[in-house]
Amino acid sequence: MQKIKKVCIYCASSDKIDPLYKEATRVLAKALVKNNTTIVYGGGARGLMGELADTVIQEHGRIIGIMPHFMKEVEFHHKDVNEFIFTADMHERKKQFMVGVDALITLPGGCGTLEELMEAITLKRLGIFTKPIVILNINNYYDDLLKMLDHSIEEGFMNERHRGIWTVFEDPNKVLEAIQSSEPWSKDAIKFAQA
Template sequence: MIKRVCVYCASSARIDPVYFEATERLARQLVRHNIQVVYGGGAVGLMGKLADTVLAEGGSILGIMPQFMNEVEWAHKAVKEFVFVADMHERKKRFLEGVDAVVALPGGCGTLEELMEVITLKRLGLFAQPIIILNTKGYYDPLAQMLERCITEKFMADSHRDMWRFVDEPEAVIPAIQNSPSWNSGAIQDAALK
């Protein structure tokens, strides 16, 4: 049963409208399945679209944001559930507490950094939940190629492909979560290739 999902996404408002539309569709799917959304707490870009849609559909959303971002008024005013933390490191740690999956939408360096960290944590057996990458408009094609190259060049094992799933449409996210292979804390035994 999926109860809570963390969504990594961007704060840029200048991006192609196709990304906003995909975010809205994903938000509706999450609300329809009664899944609480955990996100970065922002009010603009895909973060804003995600929160606006979840709230408009009557869903539950939790924002997690460093205090310094709140001080420059980045926090979404309509999101009632908020956790303000000391820094970015604590934010990323809190994102993963009690979630049943992580979903990465297209984004910039912050989104990429969060995504690579959670993949690394999974490789080490410190996070065991599904990681779903929404590849709207082929945005993450270069990342898929890079991760595959990590495996073919033996920087990662073949089994590491099970750590993530790329999907092209928002409606494929929940089925991808449900059908992701299990992962356990023993993964650290295979983290280093010998």
């Protein structure tokens, strides 16, 4: 089994969510810390971002926050995360999320999380990013998005092979298994990027 040393986690900053999402985030964080995996995330102190950071810190794991300067200025950043990369803008932040990671993990989230996930899927489709993209479908949160992706394939906007871009899992304890079971991906994917 390949060692998973560093992952990026996309997740929400909203506090107005069902506690089951927070619980799943804690379970995920503990599983990764137990594996000695460094976690990169958006640097926030609220919502699932805050839950993730708090749990990693409590479990004595390593977490790196990445955030544009303007967000720090309005005090969105987690004060107890001591490893931070501050970027010029959101575009640079997204690029930094992917540097040196072994996988991307997506927790439930709003438009920012969805935008990050869709950009990662697009980059993998083009062979620019080749690491596993795993979607934690807690409480069937991503069912509609997954149906839309299936519909895109069925309607010919994506290739059947593009189903291998992402892996879906439901149990946060199984995150390492989900990463390991992801289909290998090549930079040559650009050859079938068009449907």
